[in-house]
Amino acid sequence: MSTPRTKTRDIARSAVREELAEVAFGVFCRDGFEKATFDDLAAAAGVSRSTFLRYFGTKEEVVLCAFDPLGDEMTAALRARPADEDDWTALRRAIDPAVACYARDPADKLALLRLVQATPALCARLREKVVGWRPHLARALAERSGASPLAALVRVAAALDCLTLALEHWVELDGGRALDAITDEAFASLTVARGRHHELR
Amino acid sequence: MSTPRTKTRDIARSAVREELAEVAFGVFCRDGFEKATFDDLAAAAGVSRSTFLRYFGTKEEVVLCAFDPLGDEMTAALRARPADEDDWTALRRAIDPAVACYARDPADKLALLRLVQATPALCARLREKVVGWRPHLARALAERSGASPLAALVRVAAALDCLTLALEHWVELDGGRALDAITDEAFASLTVARGRHHELR
């Protein structure tokens, strides 16, 4: 059987990945993301450039793999909402896992987000990552509420933008205001003061 | 005076830029964006690699510079809306210039968007470009309606997502449905069926 074997390998692999990412984060914070080369990272971590590259593929991924679990967590959270809940409330609650994740250890997360926001390449890649979550969330939303694929995508996109913009705001305030409250405010901007546009439909 | 001189230079420069971009577009469509190198493009256009690079800076920009005017056009359109119009209607009308631009020559635009959507790197860069329009639009919106900076950003982001998602949908349908109507549908997804969330505020 190859299953247990593969499993131990995978455990080792993700442990190494985590270790490498942590060392690299220090280097990035010290030297800046663009300044630091794979040679630097490999040297700091005590492995070869080849190995470092194999673990992450791209330099951005070294930083951004930290965000990977959030997509699935949010989709699961959305699926766990009661069936009769309206879309916006369900979406607001679906991003709670993300909000909670940042609230868990704000200092580390602030440092991470500051690095990301200070680096255009990281901003762009993170954005792509978040966009990649859209289809899963939209499918879950459509299955709940019967919204059309386009409508589901639009609402999911708006909700994820609320999260992203709330995070940016949170970082700007140095974590001085609760992310939860900022996120509520962002959602409220969507759902109140929305005017009379198309209300006839 | 150096103004007239600079001006003629600039005219020549943008003419060359357009020509180069057009030649390059053909190469990209034939060989694929990632396959085509700057050497290929330069050879096809009859200039040196150095010169080609000077005109665009990055390979993505060769394709995406076509989208550059839209940001300012949309901001101007937003500022031109009547002051008492609600935010969502104003934003829907603000993106009309973009919609009109695609409707003007659908065949060319569809080909362009197909190339973009088939190429992850182009998707990502275009997304960044659109995100770069957000602050200008948000400032214009906040000045109109007195919305907070965060609220303005959230609404602008949602509106731009509507445009982007409508375009994706339009391309999927091969232009078989009016972009204008798809955009209306996307906006309607934001402004109707929004449930009871946070309506107390």
Added chain:
DNA sequence: TGCGCTACTGATACTCAGTGTCAAGCTAGC
């Protein structure tokens, strides 16, 4: 304990994007 399989490692070589520099050439404006 020893064998064989497999995955991991590090070395090397390569392509290509993007940066910087420089001398030569062209052109608009005098």
Added chain:
DNA sequence: GCTAGCTTGACACTGAGTATCAGTAGCGCA
């Protein structure tokens, strides 16, 4: 025509990312 300043092409360089390959370490199995 002259000339200042922009444009061009050539060249050299850094660094990301890809691909290959031989050596090795760990694991299951006999």
